[in-house]
């Protein structure tokens with residue numbers, strides 16, 4: 001799998017593997033992504049490289065500093081483990097063959113060890129695993145533990161491989177949609193293997209399992225938005241905060257981020273206020289949380305609390321200092337029932353009936369209008385009130401909550417659109433070029449990319465060398481060290497060859513002047529012009545690392561194509 005850059009070939013390999021795996025397929029869907037559970041469960045083996053080096057040294061009698069040197073050559077401890085397992089002579093290779101369940105269960109056991117003596121217990125289990133492994137097994141088991149398996153297997157690849165493996169004649173989107181409502185790949189694999197299409201179709205959200213968030217399209221004029229949504233629409237403030245999905249199961253409250261990661265620990269004040277605000281049995285609510293000044297009610301942009309947004313956000317202990325208010329704008333589940341299929345207007349009314357606004361929970365400010373002047377004034381007021389703009393929402397009857405989908409039911413209109421190019425882009429870092437002169441010792445420029453979701457590959461769009469302050473600039477090599485790969489990852493399509501390749505993971509916010517045709521970039525290659533792609537001209541880093549976005553959640557090729565076409569219209 002690692003060696004193929006052909007997505008179809010990868011999917012077909014996976015499909016036959018899934019068939020062969022029989023009921024172990026539930027474990028396999030996690031292992032091929034180097035995981036042990038859905039992301040939202042946050043299960044990790046908790047073994048740092050240092051500990052693995054110690055274990056490998058114990059197994060082989062090679063000194064730890066030598067192992068570290070070997071590892072530095074390739075950046076991959078898995079390759080070192082391969083060499084060490086090749087040298088183990090006690091048992092014949094054929095006796096050292098693990099089953100999927102063996103590996104999965106051992107890794108899960110390692111992840112569960114905690115408390116006193118946990119380090120040596122983890123070390124013992126890993127040592128046992130490696131001694132009983134073939135060299136290849138040792139390599140990949142070690143990579144899974146270090147979190148660097150990197151086979152380029154996305155959720156979308158797994159879903160299409162499951163479809164190919166177990167047969168499904170219907171619309172593949174139906175399977176994807178079931179997964180977006182309840183993103184547990186083991187459950188999906190189990191249902192698909194037993195051809196339980198009924199349960200798949202009936203999938204509905206459940207409290208404590210994050211639903212993939214619904215996303216908005218963008219347009220750069222209010223009149224276009226009105227035409228698109230049928231002359232009348234709802235307009236809500238677009239708060240500049242963090243997406244916040246709140247789950248309550250009757251006893252506990254959990255909070256999930258835009259990327260479905262649990263961030264409950266970051267919101268102690270919201271958790272405390274939840275039970276005194278809401279009197280219900282269970283629910284899933286969707287909103288945006290924003291820091292604010294309780295004296296004046298003024299909203300602060302999230303960057304003010306920390307330069308970093310999202311994933312590794314740490315507000316713990318800071319909640320007294322900087323209060324947070326959640327602006328709720330949707331409801332997905334209430335008292336044992338999914339509300340996702342109700343029209344937006346009904347969901348909003350339901351939400352309004354559930355609570356009285358207080359300093360921790362408010363409703364997103366909105367109007368329903370068909371009057372351009374009124375909408376323009378509302379937009380300006382949103383900016384004056386500290387928001388990024390507005391989100392227009394369709395008020396037609398056909399407006400279910402579309403989990404995981406970016407569609408025309410929601411359209412964002414931001415203050416940034418008045419700048420030359422309009423919206424900023426979220427680009428993923430694919431590689432780096434060495435720095436010279438003043439930039440010696442760090443990178444001169446980064447190779448940036450977008451995600452082509454139809455092909456499940458990353459495509460290059462520009463080289464980025466502007467907008468970095470010295471502190472960030474000189475920290476880049478260290479920041480990207482763990483993402484280095486020896487060669488171009490199998491899910492990256494590039495004409496340029498940077499000095500260093502990175503696994504596509506880190507997303508940066510970038511602004512630029514315009515989208516232009518370029519023969520050296522692969523974004524939308526040969527789509528607009530034969531043997532050329534699209535490129536971002538004069539790119540500049542805004543200073544914001546989008547840590548709330550995973551690599552594949554960066555801007556999409558299709559968005560760049562529509563930005564290019566929109567530019568051409570102007």
Ligand code: ATP
Nearest residue numbers: 215216236237238239240242243288329364391412
């Ligand atoms: P996207 O989330 O669309 O990929 P992004 O993360 O760059 O892009 P924006 O383009 O700024 O975010 O806009 C979408 C986000 O706006 C939503 O994901 C949500 O977090 C936020 N948001 C704020 N207010 C609202 C609202 N009233 N309705 C929907 N989303 C809102």
